[in-house]
Every structure is written in C-alpha cells, then in structure tokens.
Amino acid sequence: MVVTCILEGGTAHKTQQILPGDVITSIDGLVTMGWDLPKVVGSLTGTEHSTVRIGIRRKKESFEIALQRTRASLPSPVRVFSPPYLPNL
Numbered sequence: 001m002v003v004t005c006i007l008e009g010g011t012a013h014k015t016q017q018i019l020p021g022d023v024i025t026s027i028d029g030l031v032t033m034g035w036d037l038p039k040v041v042g043s044l045t046g047t048e049h050s051t052v053r054i055g056i057r058r059k060k061e062s063f064e065i066a067l068q069r070t071r072a073s074l075p076s077p078v079r080v081f082s083p084p085y086l087p088n089l
Helices: 011-015 037-044
Strands: 002-006 023-027 051-058 061-068 078-081
Touching: 002 023, 011 061, 023 037, 037 051
Parallel strands: none
Antiparallel strands: 002 078, 023 051, 051 061
C-alpha cells in the first residue's frame, strides 16, 4: 500500500514519521501485500493510547516505526493505492 497523503490531525501527521510516497509493508508484524484499504485502515485503527508498529519502505530504505493511536475524527488515516496502481518508486 502506498501512502498518497497524510490527513491532518492524526498521529501520522503530528509525528511526521510517515510521508506521502511511503509504502506500508507491514502492520504489527503482518505483511500487508494484497490487503485492501478497509483492512489497512482497520489494522491502523485501534484502542486509543495503544501502539501500532508500521513497516515502511521509503525509496531504498526499509524501517519500522511505532505510533501511539489517538482519537481523531478523520475519514481515513491514509489514502493508499494497491497494485497494479503503484507509482514508480
């Protein structure tokens, strides 16, 4: 899943650890390849103050971040594309 934008007000926006163009490769240790948007959003969403681990690929670098979930009134934490609609990275 490729992040196309970060919605204002959420943890990802506040921490600036996830950027447009990043590829979400895993959530809490589960590989996200083949996941649809509802599954990604559902996995990123959880109990307030709990931690979610997100695997990120940015250009040629791969790393994992941990974000604390917060309450936010957002339609979706991120907008993403699924294959075959991945941009050239």
